[in-house]
Amino acid sequence: MASMNMIQALNSAMDIMLKKDPSVVLMGEDVGYFGGVFRATEGLQRKYGEQRVIDTPIAEGGIVAAAIGMAVNGLRPVAEIQFADYIYPGFDQITSELARLRYRSAGEFYAPVTIRTPCGGGIRGGQTHSQSPEGIFTHVCGLKVLMPSNPYDAKGLLITAIEDDDPVIFFEPKRLYNGPFDGDPTKPAVPWSAHPKGQVDEGYFTVPLGKADIVRPGGAVTIITYGTMVFVAAAAAATMNLDAEIIDLRSLVPLDVDTICSSVRKTGRCVVAHEATRFSGFGAEILSIVQEECFWDLEAPIQRVTGWDTPYPHAFEWEYFPGQARVAAALKAVMELT
Amino acid sequence: MASMNMIQALNSAMDIMLKKDPSVVLMGEDVGYFGGVFRATEGLQRKYGEQRVIDTPIAEGGIVAAAIGMAVNGLRPVAEIQFADYIYPGFDQITSELARLRYRSAGEFYAPVTIRTPCGGGIRGGQTHSQSPEGIFTHVCGLKVLMPSNPYDAKGLLITAIEDDDPVIFFEPKRLYNGPFDGDPTKPAVPWSAHPKGQVDEGYFTVPLGKADIVRPGGAVTIITYGTMVFVAAAAAATMNLDAEIIDLRSLVPLDVDTICSSVRKTGRCVVAHEATRFSGFGAEILSIVQEECFWDLEAPIQRVTGWDTPYPHAFEWEYFPGQARVAAALKAVMELT
Amino acid sequence: MQLSPAGAVMRPDINARARDIESLSRDLVRVLDDAGHAVGPWHPHLDPADLQVGLRHMLLTRLFDDRMQRNQRAGKISFYIRSLGEEAVSVASGMALRPGDMLFPGYRNQGLQIVRGISLVDLMCQCLSNTRDMCKGRQLPVMYHSRPGNMFSISGNLATQFPQAVGWAMAAAIKGEDRLAATWLGEGSSAEADFHHALLFASVYQAPVILNVVNNQWAISTFQGYAGGEQRSFAARGPGYGIAGIRVDGNDFLAVYAVTQWAAERARTGAGPTLIELVTYRAAAHSTSDDPARYRAKNDQEHWPLGDPILRLKQHLIALGEWSEERHQAMAAELEALVATSWKEAVSFGTMTEGPRLNADLMFEDVFKEMPEHLQKQRALMRAERK
Amino acid sequence: MQLSPAGAVMRPDINARARDIESLSRDLVRVLDDAGHAVGPWHPHLDPADLQVGLRHMLLTRLFDDRMQRNQRAGKISFYIRSLGEEAVSVASGMALRPGDMLFPGYRNQGLQIVRGISLVDLMCQCLSNTRDMCKGRQLPVMYHSRPGNMFSISGNLATQFPQAVGWAMAAAIKGEDRLAATWLGEGSSAEADFHHALLFASVYQAPVILNVVNNQWAISTFQGYAGGEQRSFAARGPGYGIAGIRVDGNDFLAVYAVTQWAAERARTGAGPTLIELVTYRAAAHSTSDDPARYRAKNDQEHWPLGDPILRLKQHLIALGEWSEERHQAMAAELEALVATSWKEAVSFGTMTEGPRLNADLMFEDVFKEMPEHLQKQRALMRAERK
Ligand SMILES: Cc1ncc(C[n+]2csc(CCOP(=O)(O)OP(=O)(O)O)c2C)c(N)n1
């Protein structure tokens, strides 16, 4: 066990896989010599060479396409898209090709590509460095979609993703790179070293896909969330002294419906929280499944806590961010305290 | 009044707008000299010239980008993407630019671009000529998203879209181009001439955005749908002799929440139906809103009727398509007939 | 159109630097002259037996196309795309490559499938989406693939295979293999972003790849000018990106063979990628859904200077004394019969209208390697519906 | 790097065909020699007064940058991007264009804002996201725009402006206006699909547009080779698409002015689009979030042969007897003062930490022309939250 922040955990996962499997390669803008703008691949090109850790042109569409071709030729590319806001130029290759190849070739061809990309706000990035587009990818059949919320899961899930034979879109909530964040920017930053999930096995280990993590068991209400919102939701519930069961999905596709539904059946109340915009966001799918599966157990309408349906504005970051106040309002409503 | 199929209605809308407003231009692959692979722009280049009806290179990303630039210079481009399945190469320009321009420039710049694109299956098009990606675009704030289900609405909504100063993604359910379709491919095709919505004013008229159409008033259950599924849902309810209220949304963004909710408050039961894949599809947003707004009125869980979460397979078109049987199953469930 | 006489264009050393051979992107490499003689430095000096194989592949491709076209008209298959007049583009380049080389074809390269020996029955079953369909009913007709044949799955989305082929070639280099990748797209498709990404990545990583632009003058209804072909040849894009670009008579079997062989040697010896523009003509409609009468003159093709690739190779073989009308008739008859018996066998596995059908359960497989719960659930619902 | 001596490159007629002037894409147009004299056919023979204006704009750009850099370090703004060493790229081309021409800049073209006379206070308020921010707090610093100034909104997404500028120019031609569009991107960004779309559409429609690639050698940490610059100049992409490509010394004010003027005349007279590669050097870090010490030698710039654009123009003016050290000092002092007073005024409208703040309600405006119900509802919720 070592204390790692999320960047170190991701770096460790890639280091281990580069060593373990000669077919693993890393690629992306500034990932090689420089080690990535968030330093996730730092030192890996020096260690494994330019053939394994590859600087690419600034062309997300070309990066994804090349990764597909490499994967078809037996490699396991891990491609970094520098910011999730810049994944769209690669959207056609992801949606029309990466996600469909196994299907259209009846399994004869497939591309085990992992696409890592930092998402979410809270770092003063403005509208083009703060987006959370995960919902879009959950609608594209053939893709697995992950979003860890801590160093331990980040490492274990990334290793699982790299070894998985299906394409994986791996979102990294960049606000959590250096420490858990409860949504209050005025508080001093807490490092991962002070958090149990910042204690990470230095060796090889995996975290299974499709298994949600019950961060806090509770009986009063179920909060279904992932990414940046895990700690915000926990803090809000704690302040309200609510015995909330907090579920960190970690894996959006495949989705752990059992864990979600058995919790809601138990509590009868449910809040869904994510940082992404609300309208047609992934929260809608979660809410729909809960409504379909647990309707008769619900004692109050399910509430959604999300970012607003606007771009992420540079000057109003904290008015935009779904902080504790927004979570608290939803909890009040679902507990019928108003 | 003249009898028009959907293609003729769309052609009439563009003809009228080309005549009425010199800033309107049409552009896209094969739309000019040829008149479009579905003939929607037939005769218009001959009538208005190559400067107004423009054949473009096969580059959806370039088409959208050029349309944005033209719009910024005072034109009102109507760009055709030959199939919705091929809109993804233009996704970055649509999402990062077209949808965000007004916001990021605080209203100083905006691009009144209309993107027309045929969607949906039922024409043996296989996985790359049958997709319904509307849900993705409803998640992108800044875009208006429309899908008419008949010639009258197609013409009125397209005129409204072209005159609107916001960008509009205009989906055309291609299976409905030639006639209403109740989901049974073995029945002889019905032409629009036999349907009241096939009677279309030859002149200028508009259909408002954000107003759903109550296709059939009823008290037993609310069916919220749009596009190809409107007639399938109606047929299924009729066969079951259900007094269903059938709502054709027409406009997905903005969404007519009032019409939806007052209907569900009245009926207490709700089915949401679309052809697109289920997981994170637009049905999830509709279901979520109904659950949030009408929870206390619901007598049974809201049901979703959708395409399966797979690509649209060439050989299994009718096993894939959400036909009357799938709608009937949902209606049975929501009416607690089982 | 700018034509160079047969034999006129120089053949540079295979490791010449791209910038020193730019004229190749403006000229037109031709080997067969009007009399059917092979002339000039690009003459590949193939064994007559190989030429006969090439002729056979091209003729089989055409007869296969004709038959499938008729089957579509007869309602036996939903859709078809012919390669009429472009047979040399696929057959000659396919023959100039090694079996281990990976091909990323477009939808009009059926000649490659023939060269790689994919059985007609397999191709037909794919078009029939029947119980022996290699795609398990998921793809439109002609969207073939073959792992053993080293042929990548054809996509309905234009141009996407171009940069994928470059990625494949980058991987071959990383793994130290001497296999190369070759890919094809239409001149119209070269407008897509994927074309740019392919040239750029091929140039930056000097990948062992051959990028083929099949310039058959038309993209459905639009002339090549709408893809930029009026201002400049498509081959000329290559030098702009620092990779070799070469323009070749796509209806000249020998020229296509020689140029492909040259590019393959370049790639294999580490001299870098090559962009080849194959100048040809789409003699048939775009597809069975298309009617060219709406956008081009009926006699448009008569003005086409480069002739018919099959007739030209036939004429050459006859001039060599290695072929005759009689042998040609006999081969045609034999291949007709092969196509007919293959079709008989293929339909025995089902058609859209008769015979055995694929199990609809297959719809839910291969979305992921293992079927997730939500798809198992949907499969169960689908079964219930069909009852 | 391939350098041509000052004055050595021919200046073709403005309506020369792209294919006849390809050498321009390999040479490097230079006017100022090492002694600061203007030589050769590209000498624009500008009035000394105009040169002094150019010098002033470049110096103001640099002093503005320095001040904003320090403000960022002091925590007054969240982020900043300097154009150190690239001032001529924006100032000279901006001055060679007409006020009615539409500019689609990148994030490192602040010189254009200066040329177009946007007030420093407005630029500073944007960087401050304060109550006078032209972007109403929605954009990162430096993402300016100005409708009256005919400058398009700068995007955080690289390269997207390139094909948009072509569309704007196509519209100008359709409307029969003689305004043209000019756009800029970095050599690294030329790898994006938008670059290809821009060249292709510009070529097909012969749009009146100037496409500028600012080759400052670096894209954050990657050298220009990763964008294909090692194999071939970026200007060479132009001829590949059938449009004129020309390479110019981006640190030579006179050369940049002359080349831009030449391209503008081409566009205005219907002779077609031009791709200009401006060869320069990113002397500073990529942005305030970047530390170049991690990826390039500290003295990397010393090996840079093209010098400092401000010093070179100053030297030229002095050689002309139209400038002096004293006048330079005086101008510097005056501009320093202007920047300082502008900053004082700007902060009076608020900073990130002090003074008035924008009303958060603005977050919900301009998503659509009229605010739809769901956003009105969300605005109400946001207000409730802030209580
Ligand atoms: C991304 C995408 N856009 C549009 C289409 C529709 N489409 C299919 S074939 C075709 C024309 C292609 O022409 P070309 O590339 O010249 O190939 P050819 O048909 O001449 O062989 C078009 C526009 C498509 N399949 N994919």
Ligand SMILES: Cc1ncc(C[n+]2csc(CCOP(=O)(O)OP(=O)(O)O)c2C)c(N)n1
């Ligand atoms: C689509 C997209 N991809 C990636 C980025 C991240 N990014 C911002 S600047 C930059 C480097 C650009 O280099 P260059 O184009 O040479 O411009 P320069 O900074 O040198 O002026 C990158 C990769 C982005 N903003 N947009």
Ligand SMILES: [Mg+2]
């Ligand atoms: Mg073609």
Ligand SMILES: [Mg+2]
């Ligand atoms: Mg640069």
